[in-house]
Amino acid sequence: MASKERLLNPTLLLIIIISSLWGPSAASETLKQGDVLNSSQYLVSGKQRFTLGFFSPTSYYGDKKNSYLGIWYTNYTENIVWIANRNRPISDDSIVFLTLDHLGKLMINSSGFGGDPFVIYSGGETENTSATLLDTGNLVVSEVNSNGSIGRSLWESFDDPTDTLLPGMKLGLNHKTGRNWSLISWLAEDDPASGAFTLEWEPKTRRLVIKRRGVPYWSSGLQLSSSKNVSLFDYIHPTKGQDYIINTDAEGxxxxxxxxxxxxxLDQERSAWQLKYWGPIMDGSILIMKMNFCYGYGMDDEGCETWNQPECRLMGRQTFEQKSGIFTRMGPDGLPQLAAGVFDNRPTIGPADCRDLCWNNCDCLGYSGKEGIGSGCQFWEGNVTFNPDDGRSRSRILKYVLTKEDPSNKGNKKWIVPVIVTAILVLFLGTFSLWRIYRQRVDAERREEEHLLELTTPDRLLDAYELEKDGNARHNIKVFSFACIATATNNFSAESKLGEGGFGPVYKGALPEGREIAVKRLSRNSGQGLVEFKNELILIAKLQHMNLVKLLGCCFQGEEKMLIYEFMPNKSLDSFLFDPTKSYLLDWKIRVNIIEGIAQGLLYLHKYSRIFKRDGLEANTNRIVGTYGYMSPEYAMEGIFSERSDVFSFGVLMLEIVSGRKNSNFYNVNGQLNLIGYAWDLWQRGALKDDLWTTVSFCYCPFVKLLE
Known part of the structure; x- marks a missing residue:
């Protein structure tokens, strides 16, 4: 015998028969009083963007169990944006219809309800009403005026949202009516019942918040701006063509x-923010939030909130991974056997609840929905092992498996405390050592700085012996003020810049009396500190020779350190030597004079300046300074320098003067990549004279015959 719920009374049967004759057509957008919409009829908005009708979600196995009244984008029944009876499903074999009765009551009648209809809008304010589906996706029950025009709105689906936010829908609070607009996710993919997650707007903090069973799960980030229009939230992906708006008025x-x-x-035209049953907000295939799952650790770059963690989850950054395979445990015979798992058959829990239950159970290693994605859970606990099969599992149900560490194996965590203590101790000792080295260096520089500051009254004369305190030198250098040098170089303008050296840029300037100067401004990242600066002052101040550039003075203020030289109007030798148009000015006699002058200056440095120890043949340095190609091999590779190092550099320079070729840019078809190697090859072959004739001839020198 059929149950009471399946009995169809004559009144319902008569209404269904009449509705098939007088119900709205498939193209209608309005349900008038007395109209009936059965399970095979639809309301379609004016521009056919949205459709209202009865639908049945497809389960994991492809069958359909229950029916619901919903709204979806036309021709896209999988994109459900609103459901009337989400928590009161209709059996799929029931007779069902929607009606707007003579009292203006909008309700669903079904044989599955046992004669008790599901009321969507109760009416009672007016007797003349209609229900219209708008192109915004909003179903509106309105008052119909006596002349047939549409009057005030009595109820609308936008005020009773489910899991989807359409453009123009509101999230927030109406202080006047007390209505709180919020979204509630589905329980599972095939179950529209109210699920674990809600999406709300917090007026005080001005942010979107997702809660899982009332606990903050994710937030969009604080928005403290008083601006009405907000272009972007911290933890929401910017979406093309969408503007986010915060409205504040008298009502809320x-x-x-x-x-x-x-x-x-078309994807943008069908835009809808849907709060998914596992937590995130998606617009079609686009993830609106910068996350997919939150685990309570609080990840600032994604917006995930922090909540209390079970003790077994504190140390590891564990997650769940969706995998295909089976759990096994060791049987009595010592062989692995299928682990059946533990079931929780409560119909009010979905996959998100299964995740949370497993997460808070320190013995749980994995879970799945009871039937894959429906309500209820299956857990695997204790001494079980997951065996992936790359999709070839005997079960079609995908498992969510805990990764990274075994939470049940708590004994293995004994090593954590010693490791942490050791790491902290090492960090402390290392930091203390670095601090001591830093302090020693700072103190040394401070002492040097104090000594220099004692001597640095701007625009005074300073003896070199004051720098070195040995009483041997008597060459005065002037200490210039920073303002004086800045004025002389036009505030170090680009037009005044002559070039860039190893320790910083060089500028041309003019002193108030008209004397031209060259200013070497030491770069802050040049590596030359107070000690190096002082040493250079001592060195150059002692060097007095006609073939050496003359130091006029210095300037130091704060981190600024500058050396002031006499200006050389004829520039450097390379600007003539390697310029095809200017090299003609250097005849052979001039080149010989240049070589002789360099040799005299080098001899002065080695024999008469007293800046080198006469009794030392070699020295060593850890800091290599200079231009590669001019350095002797032992200095460039090992830091060993002596008088022979300068002789080597002098020889390279002499080869360049004779040949007119630059050492570093030299290229020869026989394979030699620099001038030194080429000259050495000629020397070994005894062809130096002939090839030098060719080389010099190539330079178009008018004095080639002097080489004969």
């Missing part, structure tokens, strides 16, 4: 979003 505050009037694609 709410969040909404809008679209451009011109749609770039």
């Amino acid at each position: 505050q709410y969040f909404t979003y809008s679209l451009d009037t011109e749609f770039d694609s």
Whole structure:
């Protein structure tokens, strides 16, 4: 015998028969009083963007169990944006219809309800009403005036949202009516019942918040701006064509979003923010939030909130991974056997609840929905092992498996405390050592700085012996003020810059009396500190020779350190030697004079300046300074320098003067990549004279015959 719920009374049967004759057509957008919409009929909005009707979600196994009244984008029944009876499903074999009765009551009648209809809007304010599906996706029950025009709105589906936010819908609070607009996710992929997650707008903090069973799960980030329009939240992916709006008025505050009037694609035209049953917000295939799952660790770059963790989850950054395979445990015979798992068959829990239950159970290593994605859970606990099969599992149910560490194996965590203590101790000792080295260096520089400051009254004369305190030198150098040098170089303008040296740029300037100067401004990252600066002052101040550039003075103020030289109007030798148009000015006699002058200056440095120890043949340095190609091999590779190092550099320079070729840019078809190697090859072959004739001839020198 059929159950009471399946009995169909004559009144319902008569209404269904009449509805098939007088119900709205498939193209209608309005349900008038007395109209009946059965399970095979639909309301379609004016521009056919949205459709209202009865639908049945497809389960994991492809069958359909229950029916619901919903709204979806036309021709996209999988994109359900609103459901009337989400928590009161209708058996799929029931007779069902929607009606707007003579009292203005909008309700669903079904044989599955046992004669008790599901009321969507109770009416009672007026007797003349209609229900219209708008192109915004909003189902509106309105008052119909006596002349047939549409009057005030009595109820609308936008005020009773489910899991989807459409453009123009509100999230927030209406202080006048007390209505709180929020979204509630589905329980599972095939179950529209109220699920674990809610999406709300917090007026005080001005942010979107997702909660899982009332506990903050994710937030969009604080928005403290008083601006009405907010272009982007911290933890929301910017979406093309969407504007986020915060409206504050006398009735309350709410969040909404809008679209451009011109749609770039069908996907944008069908835009809908859906709060998924596992937590995130998605617009079609686009992830609106910068996360997919939150685990309570609090990840600032994604917006995940922090909540209390079970003790077994504190140390590891564990996650769940979706995998295909089976759990096994060791049987009595010592062989692995299928682990059946533990079931929780409560119909009010979904996959998100299964995740949380497993996470808070320190013995749980994995879970799945009872039937893959429906309500209820299956857990695997204790001494079980997951065996992946790359999709070839005997079970079609995918498992969510805990990764990274075994939470049940708590004994293995004994090593954590010693490791942490050791790491902290090493960090402390290392930091202390670095601090001591730093302090020693700072103290040394401070002492040097104090000594220099004692001597640095601007625009005074300073003896070199004051720098070195040995009483041997008597060459005065002037200490210039920073303002004086800045004025002389036009505030170190680009037009005044002569070039860039190893320790910083060089500028041309002019002193108030008209004397031209060259200013070497030491770069802050040059590596030359107070000690090096002082040493250079001592060195150059002692060197007095006609073939050496003359130091006029210095300037130091704070981190600024500068050396002031006499200006050489004829520039450097390379500007003539390697210039095809200017090299003609250097005849052979001039080149010989240049070589002789360099040799005299080098001899002065080695024999008469007293800046080198006469009794030492070699020295060593850890800091290599100079231009590669001019350094002797032992200095460039090992830091060993002596008088022979200068002789080597002098020889390279002499080869360049004779040949007119630059050592570093030299190229020869026989394979030699620099001038030194080429000259050495000629020397070994005894062809130096002939080839030098060729080389010099190539330079178009008018004095080639002097080489004969």
